[in-house]
Amino acid sequence: MILVNHRPKILVTGATGKTGRAVVAQLLEKGFPVRAIVRSHDARSQRLDRLGAETVVADMYDVDQMAAAMQGTVRAYYCPPMQPLMIQSAAVFVTAAKAVKLEAIVGLSQWTASANHPSLHTRQLWLVEQMLAAIPGIAYVNLNPGYFVDNYLRLIDFASLLGLFPILTGHSRNAPPSNEDIARVAVALLMNPDRYAGKRFRPTGSKLMSAYDMAGIIRKVLGSPVFAFDLPWWMFERAARLQGVSAFEVGSLRYYVEDHKQGAFEFGAPNHVVEEVTGKPPEDFETIVRRYASMPFARKTFANRLRAFIQFNLVPFTPGYNLNGFERQHFLPVQSDPQFVISSDRWQSEHSLQ
Structure with missing residues (x-):
C-alpha cells in the first residue's frame, strides 16, 4: 500500500538560519514536506537533509533560480536576508511568488519595522511588508517579533x-x-494561513x-x-x-x-500570541x-x-x-528625518492595536 502525503509542500528561505532551521524541523515533525532554500550544500544543509527536508541551493537575488526553487510548493516562509540590498531579494521573491502562484506566505519582519527608522534594514522591512501584502490572491501573514x-x-x-x-x-x-517559539508560531500560521491572512503576530x-x-x-x-x-x-x-x-x-x-x-x-x-496561536505558552x-x-x-x-x-x-x-x-562607501540611503519608533506617532498607531 502506497501512502501519499497530501499536505502542501512548504518552501522555507533562510533555512539554515536561527528561525529557519527551527521552522524546517517543526514542519517536518508535523508531517509537512519541506523544500529548504540554502546558500550552499554544507554541514548545516546536511543536517536538514537528515531531518527529511529537500534542500535546494538558490540565490535569493536571482529571480529565475527562486522561481525554479518555488515550483511545486504551495506556501512559503520568507526570511529576508540581513544585507544592504535585501529589498532586491524581496522583489525577486515577490516576482517569483506571483509567477508560480503561491497560495500563502508567512513573512518574518520586525516589531520596529517603520518607514522612517534610522536603520536602513528596518525601513526596508517595512517596505517588504507592503510588497507582500499587495500580492493579489495570496494569503499573507506578518510575523514581527521584537528583540530575540x-x-x-x-x-x-x-x-x-x-x-x-x-x-x-x-x-x-x-x-x-526564543527562536523556537518564533518558529512554533510561524509553523502554526503556515499550517492554517487562510485563518490568519492579513494579520500581524508578535510573539513574545x-x-x-x-x-x-x-x-x-x-x-x-x-x-x-x-x-x-x-x-x-x-x-x-x-x-x-x-x-x-x-x-x-x-x-x-x-x-x-x-x-x-x-x-x-x-x-x-x-502578550499571549504564542499560546493563542500554538496552544502552548512560551518557554x-x-x-x-x-x-x-x-x-x-x-x-x-x-x-x-x-x-x-x-x-x-x-x-x-x-x-x-x-x-x-x-x-557612504556603499551609497546606502540615509533617512533625512529619522525617528525611533517609540517617538513615532505613525508607528504607534500601526502597532498599538496589535
Whole structure:
C-alpha cells in the first residue's frame, strides 16, 4: 500500500538560519514536506537533509533560480536576508511568488519595522511588508517579533567560561521570544494561513525582564558567579567584528539598542500570541538559558575557556567599524528625518492595536 502525503509542500528561505532551521524541523515533525532554500550544500544543509527536508541551493537575488526553487510548493516562509540590498531579494521573491502562484506566505519582519527608522534594514522591512501584502490572491501573514532571546544569550559563553555577562541595553526591559517559539508560531500560521491572512503576530516571552534580571537567572543555571556589566558600544563593536559580524549588521544593531533603551520592546509586551496561536505558552527564560548553556560553545572545557580568554583579550586591539563611512562607501540611503519608533506617532498607531 502506497501512502501519499497530501499536505502542501512548504518552501522555507533562510533555512539554515536561527528561525529557519527551527521552522524546517517543526514542519517536518508535523508531517509537512519541506523544500529548504540554502546558500550552499554544507554541514548545516546536511543536517536538514537528515531531518527529511529537500534542500535546494538558490540565490535569493536571482529571480529565475527562486522561481525554479518555488515550483511545486504551495506556501512559503520568507526570511529576508540581513544585507544592504535585501529589498532586491524581496522583489525577486515577490516576482517569483506571483509567477508560480503561491497560495500563502508567512513573512518574518520586525516589531520596529517603520518607514522612517534610522536603520536602513528596518525601513526596508517595512517596505517588504507592503510588497507582500499587495500580492493579489495570496494569503499573507506578518510575523514581527521584537528583540530575540538569542541577542542576549549569544554571549552566554562569556558568562559560562569567564564569569562575565556584557550588557548593551542597560536596565531597559523586554519580553524576548526564543527562536523556537518564533518558529512554533510561524509553523502554526503556515499550517492554517487562510485563518490568519492579513494579520500581524508578535510573539513574545512570558515576562518583562532587563538584561540584569537575565543575568541573575544565568547565574542560577550555571551555578557559578557571573558579573554583569554595561559594555561600552566601542568595545562591543570591536568584539562583534572579531566574531565576524558584518558592518551592516552592527550598524543596524546600534539603532536597535537605542530602541531597546527607549522602551520600544517593552511597549505592548508581554502578550499571549504564542499560546493563542500554538496552544502552548512560551518557554520560560530559565529553560532557554539551560538549552544555550548546554551548547558546545558554552561548555566548560579547557579549550573553550582558552578560546574565550584569548578572544576577550583581543577585543581592545581589534579595530572597530567606521559605520557612517561604510554607509557612504556603499551609497546606502540615509533617512533625512529619522525617528525611533517609540517617538513615532505613525508607528504607534500601526502597532498599538496589535
